[in-house]
Amino acid sequence: MPLREHLVEIRKRLVLSALGILVGAVVGWMVYDTVFQLLQEPLLAAAERRDALIGLNFDGVATAIDMKVKVSVFLGVLLSSPWWLYQLFAFITPGLTSVEKRYSFAFIAVAVPLFLAGIALAWYMLPRAVALLNEFVPPDTSNLIGAQMYLGFVMRLMLAFGIAFLVPVVMVALNMMGVVRASTWLAGWRWAVLVSFLFAAIMTPTPDVLTMFSVALPICALYFVAYGVSVLHDRRVDKRDAARLAL
Structure with missing residues (x-):
């Protein structure tokens, strides 16, 4: 395939992936409140265990809406993972023979559960991570964590495990x-x-x-x-x- 056709194909797959993520982000926007409560649970549990003030701090006028957008997009990436993983393998498969192209759907059938398994493992580790890190907070002090910083920590943790799998x-x-x-x-x-x-x-x-x-x-x-x-x-x-x- 000539270089120009490769670039056109990449653009096509990127656009389709972005549209899938956008649809997932819309769903993420609608379930944001429930997801936000789940994200807070490790902090609330640590606060209860240490009997201290531990929670998220929205330190800017637009921080709340910015966090909602970022969480929605992140959820869009997770929810649309079957779609953008398919686009990835659809770009790769032209290099395979006609027989090997049949494995594309098998790749998706394996890749999606593995990616989600990595995300699930990271979610399982999250409360332990929060509990351990809060053990270093001195007694009689508060730990108000920047909402953006906490979200970045959670996203990096989950994506790292998902990609590793x-x-x-x-x-x-x-x-x-x-x-x-x-x-x-x-x-x-x-x-x-x-x-x-x-x-x-x-x-x-x-x-x-x-x-x-x-x-x-x-x-x-x-x-x-x-x-x-x-x-x-x-x-x-x-x-x-x-x-x-x-x-």
């Missing part, structure tokens, strides 16, 4: 495109394990080893599952190429 899907996609063979993934398994544990150590809020392992091990397992799928694909391709050479 998508890495195995990208690995398999690159393998099926013929860019990377399974042997390359195997050669880099030590680095993959190291990066997984570093990610878990940085992103998990509690200092205990069990929590770190509970985050790192699923990521490592997904890496090796992706490697296994790549091995099966390489064997099928090698067998097909050998049969062609034999003719």
Whole structure:
């Protein structure tokens, strides 16, 4: 495909993804009040446990509306994840053969639950993160957190976990495109394990080893599952190429 057609295709997929996120953001705007209460719960629980003033601080005239817009857009990204993930793979699939293009929907069927599983794990970790960080607040003091800062923290945490869980899907996609063979993934398994544990150590809020392992091990397992799928694909391709050479 010429460069111009690639650029046109990228623009098309970006526009379609943006429209999907916009629709999701409209839904997010309508459920904002419920979501905002859920976001506050970790802070309220920490305040009750420490018997201290802990909460969100809207420190500007437009902060409240700005936060509502940002939360709505963030919810739009989450709700429309099946749509924009499909657009991503729809852009990649022209590089595949006609047979391999059939795997596109399988990729979406796997990518969406993995992305949402990462988001769910981050949501599970959020109350623990808030509780731990508030342990450092001195007694008889208040902790009024900037609403924008808190929202940024939550968004980064969730997106980091969601993207981390998508890495195995990208690995398999690159393998099926013929860019990377399974042997390359195997050669880099030590680095993959190291990066997984570093990610878990940085992103998990509690200092205990069990929590770190509970985050790192699923990521490592997904890496090796992706490697296994790549091995099966390489064997099928090698067998097909050998049969062609034999003719």
